[in-house]
Amino acid sequence: MKYDHRATEPKWQKAWEEAGVFHAEDKSEKPKFYALIEFPYPSGQGLHVGHPRPYTALDVVARKRRMQGYNVLYPIGWDAFGLPAENYAIKNHVHPEGITRQNIANFTRQIKALGISFDWSREVCTIDPDYYKWTQWIFLQLYKHGLAYKKEMNVNWCTSCKCVLANEEVVNGVCERCGSEVVHKDKSQWMLKITEYAQRLIDDLDTVDYPDRVKAQQKNWIGRSTGAEVDFATSAGDQLTIYTTRPDTLYGATYMVISPEHPYIEKWADQLANIEAVREYQAQAARKSDFERTEMQKDKTGVRLEGVTAVNPVTGKEIPIFISDYVLVSYGTGAIMAVPAHDSRDWDFAKKFQLPIIEVVQGGNVQEAAFTDCDTGVMVNSGILDGLSVEEAKKRITEYLEEQGIGHAKVNYKLRDWVFSRQRYWGEPIPMVYCEKCGWQPIPESELPLRLPQVDSYEPTDTGESPLAHMTDWVNASCPCCGGPAKRETDTMPQWAGSSWYFLRYMDPHNPNALASKEALDYWSPIDWYNGGMEHTTLHLLYSRFWHKFLYDIGVAPTAEPYGKRTSHGMILGFNPHNFQNLPEEEQKRLVEEFGSEKKAQEALVEKYGEMANHPIVKMSKSLNNVINPDDIVEEYGADTMRLYEMFVGDFEKAAPWSTAGVKGCRRLIDRYWSLREELVDSDELRPQLETAFHRTIKKVSEDTETLKFNTAIAALMALMNELTAQNGITRGELRVFTLLLNPFAPHVTEEVWAECGLGEGLACQQPWPRYDEAKTKESTIEIVVQVKGKVRARLNVPADITKEEAIAAAKAEDKIAGEIAGKTLVKEIYVPGKLVNLVTK
RNA sequence: GCCGGUGUGUCGGAAUUGGCAGACGAGACAGACUCAAAAUCUGUUAUCCGCAAGGGUGUGUGGGUUCGAGUCCCACCACCGGCACCA
Numbered sequence: 063m064k065y066d067h068r069a070t071e072p073k074w075q076k077a078w079e080e081a082g083v084f085h086a087e088d089k090s091e092k093p094k095f096y097a098l099i100e101f102p103y104p105s106g107q108g109l110h111v112g113h114p115r116p117y118t119a120l121d122v123v124a125r126k127r128r129m130q131g132y133n134v135l136y137p138i139g140w141d142a143f144g145l146p147a148e149n150y151a152i153k154n155h156v157h158p159e160g161i162t163r164q165n166i167a168n169f170t171r172q173i174k175a176l177g178i179s180f181d182w183s184r185e186v187c188t189i190d191p192d193y194y195k196w197t198q199w200i201f202l203q204l205y206k207h208g209l210a211y212k213k214e215m216n217v218n219w220c221t222s223c224k225c226v227l228a229n230e231e232v233v234n235g236v237c238e239r240c241g242s243e244v245v246h247k248d249k250s251q252w253m254l255k256i257t258e259y260a261q262r263l264i265d266d267l268d269t270v271d272y273p274d275r276v277k278a279q280q281k282n283w284i285g286r287s288t289g290a291e292v293d294f295a296t297s298a299g300d301q302l303t304i305y306t307t308r309p310d311t312l313y314g315a316t317y318m319v320i321s322p323e324h325p326y327i328e329k330w331a332d333q334l335a336n337i338e339a340v341r342e343y344q345a346q347a348a349r350k351s352d353f354e355r356t357e358m359q360k361d362k363t364g365v366r367l368e369g370v371t372a373v374n375p376v377t378g379k380e381i382p383i384f385i386s387d388y389v390l391v392s393y394g395t396g397a398i399m400a401v402p403a404h405d406s407r408d409w410d411f412a413k414k415f416q417l418p419i420i421e422v423v424q425g426g427n428v429q430e431a432a433f434t435d436c437d438t439g440v441m442v443n444s445g446i447l448d449g450l451s452v453e454e455a456k457k458r459i460t461e462y463l464e465e466q467g468i469g470h471a472k473v474n475y476k477l478r479d480w481v482f483s484r485q486r487y488w489g490e491p492i493p494m495v496y497c498e499k500c501g502w503q504p505i506p507e508s509e510l511p512l513r514l515p516q517v518d519s520y521e522p523t524d525t526g527e528s529p530l531a532h533m534t535d536w537v538n539a540s541c542p543c544c545g546g547p548a549k550r551e552t553d554t555m556p557q558w559a560g561s562s563w564y565f566l567r568y569m570d571p572h573n574p575n576a577l578a579s580k581e582a583l584d585y586w587s588p589i590d591w592y593n594g595g596m597e598h599t600t601l602h603l604l605y606s607r608f609w610h611k612f613l614y615d616i617g618v619a620p621t622a623e624p625y626g627k628r629t630s631h632g633m634i635l636g637f638n639p640h641n642f643q644n645l646p647e648e649e650q651k652r653l654v655e656e657f658g659s660e661k662k663a664q665e666a667l668v669e670k671y672g673e674m675a676n677h678p679i680v681k682m683s684k685s686l687n688n689v690i691n692p693d694d695i696v697e698e699y700g701a702d703t704m705r706l707y708e709m710f711v712g713d714f715e716k717a718a719p720w721s722t723a724g725v726k727g728c729r730r731l732i733d734r735y736w737s738l739r740e741e742l743v744d745s746d747e748l749r750p751q752l753e754t755a756f757h758r759t760i761k762k763v764s765e766d767t768e769t770l771k772f773n774t775a776i777a778a779l780m781a782l783m784n785e786l787t788a789q790n791g792i793t794r795g796e797l798r799v800f801t802l803l804l805n806p807f808a809p810h811v812t813e814e815v816w817a818e819c820g821l822g823e824g825l826a827c828q829q830p831w832p833r834y835d836e837a838k839t840k841e842s843t844i845e846i847v848v849q850v851k852g853k854v855r856a857r858l859n860v861p862a863d864i865t866k867e868e869a870i871a872a873a874k875a876e877d878k879i880a881g882e883i884a885g886k887t888l889v890k891e892i893y894v895p896g897k898l899v900n901l902v903t904k
Numbered sequence: 905g906c907c908g909g910u911g912u913g914u915c916g917g918a919a920u921u922g923g924c925a926g927a928c929g930a931g932a933c934a935g936a937c938u939c940a941a942a943a944u945c946u947g948u949u950a951u952c953c954g955c956a957a958g959g960g961u962g963u964g965u966g967g968g969u970u971c972g973a974g975u976c977c978c979a980c981c982a983c984c985g986g987c988a989c990c991a
Contacts, residue, residue: 064943234988275908279986282907287990306991319991362989388989398991406905407989476990596985643915710929712917716910717984724916727929733944774918777928784928787945847924852972854924890971897923902971 065736067700071810075177083828084128084179086135088570088582095132096586097124098565098625100594100602101139101186103557104165105146109172110682111690111708111720112634116593118705118807119631119714121178122767123591125806128179129831135586136179137568139186140166144557145223145239148488152521158488162189172692176701177809179827184571188560193567194490195511196577197559200609202493202504203616209255210482212494212502216323216391217481219247224522226251228481228556230283230601235351245351249526252492252553254480256608260284261473262622263607271627273715276599283600285476290460291395292469294318294372296383298330302372305394305474308404308436309463310455313444314422315399316412318372318383319364322347323391327367335368340385347387362388362411374399375468376445376459386411394474403428423452480605482556487520487529489554497541497548506542514554528552561602562609565589565624577618584620592625595633603628629770632717633681634708636688640671641678679719690720702808703729709772709807731776732811734783735804738792739819746795754841755785756799760834763803772807779804797821799832847898848873850882866893873899 078084097120102113124136142162151158166187173180186193204210218227222242226249231238256263264284267277289307296302302318320326322344331337343365364386371380388407389398402412402419409432412419419428422444426433433439441447446462447455463469483492493505493512505512515536520529530552531537541548563577569586570578594603606624613619637644642653642664653663667675674680682689695704706728712718748756759782766775782800786792792800798821805812805826816826840862846869848856856876860869870891873879879901886903893899 233986275985278908282987285987285990289991304991308991386989388991390990393990400991405991407991410989474990476987599986710916718916721916721930723930730929730944737944773916774928777918780928845924849923849972852923852970857924892923892971894923898972900923900971 065733065811065814067702067810068697070814071175071177071696071701074810074813075174077813077825078177078179078827079182081825082183083825084134084136084181085183086137086181087133088585090133092131092133094135094586094590095124095127096135096569096589096591097127098137098568098589098592100598101141101561101564102169103141103144103146104162104169106150106161106165108165108168109692110634111692111695113173114176114178114692114704115634115708115714116595116631117173117176117178118708119770119772120591120593121705122709122772122806125179125809125827126764126767126831128827129802129805129829131830135184135568136181137184137186137571138173138178138180138182139184139564139568140169140188141557141561141564142166142187142189143489143555143560145225145486145488148486148520151488157516158520159189175696176692176704179809184568186564186567186571188490188564191511191513192574194560196567197490197555197563198493198510198512199507199577200563200613201555201559202507202510203618204254204612205494205504207612207616209258209612210252211255212250212252214248214250215253215481216246217249217251218244219249219526220244223486224524224526225485226481226483228558229478230480230604231556235354243351246348247526251481252483252494252551254482254608256480256605257475257477259608259611260286260475260477262611263604266607266611266623270623270625272625273628273630276596276603276628276630279596279599280604283477283604286473287475288471288473290456290463290469291472292375292399292463294375294399296370296372297380298326298333298370300326300329302326302383302397303395304397304399305472306399308401308456309459309469310441310444310447310450310452311401311404311422312374312376312399312459313447314401314403314420315374315381316402316418316420317381317400318397319386319389319400319408319411320383320397321389321391322385322387324385324396327385330367330370333369336365339365340367343385350387362386362407362414364388364411364415366415375463375466382417384411384415392478393476402432404432404434406432406434408432422447480608482559483551483553484556485526485528485553486522487514487517487554489556490514490559491530491554492551494551495539495541495548496551497544497546499546500541500543500548503541503543503548505539512550528554530554558602558605562606563613565592565606566613566619583618587619588621588624588626591627591629593629593631596630630715632713632715634711635679635717635719636682636686636690637719637721638675638678638680639686639688640667640675642667643678679717682720690722695725699725699729700732700810702732702811705809706731706776706807710776712773714770714772728776731780731783732808734787735800735808736811736815738786738797738800739815741791742797742819743791743793745793746798747793748795748799749789749793752785752789752796753838755782756796757834757838760799760803760832761836761839764831764834767806776807779807794819794821801826802829802832805829844896846873846896848876848879849898849900850879851902852900855879855882862896866895869893869899870901873901 099116099120124134128134147158147162150161218232220227220237220242222240232244235244237244264281264286287307290309291303291305293301293303334340364384367383370383372383374381400408402408403421404423421428423439424442425435425439436452439452441450441455447458460471491512491514495503497503515533517533537550539548539550566578570582573579610619610624614622654660657663657666707725710728759778762778763775801812801816809827813826842862843859844862845857845859847854856878858872860872870893883901883903888901889904890902
């Protein structure tokens with residue numbers, strides 16, 4: 063009888079739910095294990111085949127942990143505020159909450175059909191007032207601790223979303239979400255002082271188990287650099303302070319540059335002979351979008367300030383000051399000393415404006431190009447620094463600046479404070495009111511949650527005002543301080559707010575008095591294993607670490623870091639139907655005939671479909687018609703097959719293309735497993751000829767599931783299946799072990815076999831995980847390879863405990879080897895235990 | 905430009921970290937079953953020379969270290985991800 067997944071899978075899903083086997087216990091003698099996946103945004107498209115990959119991976123781990131005797135928390139929830147729902151709602155004149163609830167229902171159905179062992183009793187949803195009450199509460203704590211402030215800022219503005227963006231949300235000068243142009247606008251915004259945590263966000267990476275690429279990317283984003291601030295005297299009387307990472311090159315500073323937004327320009331306006339030209343340049347710079355600015359990178363522009371000059375504090379020479387947009391107002395002090403000899407940007411600028419280039423570090427030809435090497439050069443033309451190395455000179459000059467009181471060592475970060483308000487409807491209201499008399503005031507905690515009001519129109523406005531601003535009933539409030547009239551903040555929080563702490567709510571999801579009880583937080587923290595996408599490394603992952611550190615500082619969270627271990631999965635991609643390699647053979651032939659060669663044919667495809675045609679594997683998209691719907695796979699092959707395939711498709715950490723042929727291979731494993739029942743032998747033993755294979759497989763599967771090598775774990779199960787098929791029949795004991803090993807990957811069919819064959823009491827997923835005996839993973843006889851001068855010349859079957867001398871003697875005695883080495887001098891004999899003998903002759 | 909990563913059969917990918925390259929799966933080919941097809945089962949499947957036994961070559965390229973290199977070192981090429989006028 064064929065395995066019928068359509069009947070079997072829902073049956074067991076229901077059985078698990080009724081038995082409540084995946085509920086985490088609040089109080090338990092067992093050790094705890096908290097596994098977390100990034101909770102999904104419930105989009106209108108429904109589940110993508112990419113979603114189940116991380117869910118299944120941690121499900122395998124969670125199920126195995128339960129079998130190993132852990133109290134496992136593996137929760138799920140919804141990151142449900144967000145722009146796509148809002149935009150869809152606007153377009154179709156419906157309320158975003160309604161369609162979001164529908165999407166959640168659809169996601170729930172799809173995820174449940176996969177048999178993931180989530181604890182659904184702990185489901186959380188960021189749009190529930192009971193949930194966002196605590197998101198708002200955290201905001202109030204941040205405010206009370208001086209970490210949230212409102213400030214007139216030059217911010218990123220997405221022209222399509224009509225909304226400000228955090229720096230982390232601007233990618234290559236365009237909006238991370240919609241790809242539209244990002245321009246700069248001055249707006250008053252709520253900001254969170256993530257910069258206050260910059261150093262700790264770097265340092266504590268040493269205490270957590272994250273992939274190196276994640277740590278590197280976060281460090282890179284935070285962008286710590288060390289250098290010095292130096293004061294330059296100016297003819298206007300003001301000190302102009304600059305930041306440099308190369309204080310050693312101070313003697314080579316031949317001019318200065320300040321950013322177009324630098325406040326001194328206004329201050330000096332009266333003294334500037336060419337103020338019109340300066341103003342014109344400022345206006346130009348302001349008009350440029352981020353995208354244009356990066357495009358123009360190489361071409362340096364600027365205007366010299368006529369009427370004000372500075373003095374190099376070590377050479378005493380008078381030097382000019384320029385404004386240029388290659389100096390950013392938001393980094394350092396917004397002003398630099400320019401050392402064209404040793405900085406390529408300054409060099410470009412100096413060449414263009416014919417400024418002097420003075421070599422202060424020997425080792426290059428500074429008239430040809432800037433010499434930026436810090437490791438080899440020796441200081442010259444540098445007074446007290448002459449003869450020193452760059453490293454020594456940095457130290458010496460910083461001491462000197464401090465002695466003279468004109469500078470000091472300084473650390474800078476690229477990280478900026480987090481722009482936290484959005485001019486949109488569908489987000490958590492910011493619990494603040496503005497009173498003419500008292501300024502910004504937090505609303506009392508007793509008034510939380512501050513509910514998002516129902517509105518008729520929530521279209522974003524071009525003026526940059528939130529749609530909530532039209533809701534006068536809601537906007538008008540009283541000041542918690544003086545009782546007078548006040549207005550509510552009408553901007554809402556960004557999507558990243560609710561996801562910055564959701565993992566704490568899972569620990570105690572229904573608590574009305576706190577975001578979670580102290581006992582729950584103490585028991586479950588930290589998260590033992592968090593898996594998520596690389597795309598969140600400098601967004602969600604960084605933001606949530608920041609919030610968690612804050613909650614730790616105010617005594618709410620018990621650990622300084624939220625996640626003990628972080629892993630990342632690769633995306634599931636699709637085949638590009640426009641790439642030559644993916645075309646049907648006949649079509650390939652036809653194109654080669656038409657265009658002359660494969661290369662020409664591919665070029666023609668690029669001509670027709672664009673640059674993207676060059677990539678054989680691409681993201682799935684509707685327009686390419688290569689989207690796979692998980693529902694179809696579950697329907698046709700079953701959830702177990704889907705799960706196995708997602709784990710088997712390739713290296714978990716790398717992107718992998720979906721292949722329906724590959725899915726069939728996984729279904730075959732299930733069918734072969736299913737048919738084992740028909741030859742069941744009533745014995746609890748592992749037969750001797752299979753004992754080693756079983757112990758090895760238990761070891762392999764146990765280990766590989768800990769290190770994300772799900773693909774090789776499944777390969778080991780397939781290999782064991784091949785060995786089983788080669789034997790007649792299968793014992794009850796063998797089927798029991800195989801069933802338990804396969805259970806975390808394919809929970810439904812294994813549950814069915816467990817019950818049908820009466821392999822034990824209770825559910826398969828509640829059995830103890832199989833153990834192996836290290837001694838039994840080794841064969842009694844082994845095959846060793848005999849090499850002569852590193853080339854394989856023979857193979858020998860020998861006892862596993864053979865000594866070096868015996869092995870070499872056996873090798874030499876072998877006919878073929880004897881012939882090879884006859885008459886030659888043996889210069890070396892190498893024996894690698896259990897592996898090989900290598901005889902080196904001359 | 906800077907940081908991180910990858911490169912292995914027709915394809916997805918293995919290789920206990922320096923020790924038999926190509927596990928496992930897909931595809932293809934052949935055979936069995938079938939009136940036939942599908943499904944299933946059994947074999948073959950890196951490549952070159954050879955009837956065969958056997959031998960040569962082979963992990964992006966070029967060098968090196970080593971008895972031995974996919975793995976380590978140096979240089980380079982290609983691709984992917986992140987950052988990017990951050991002083």
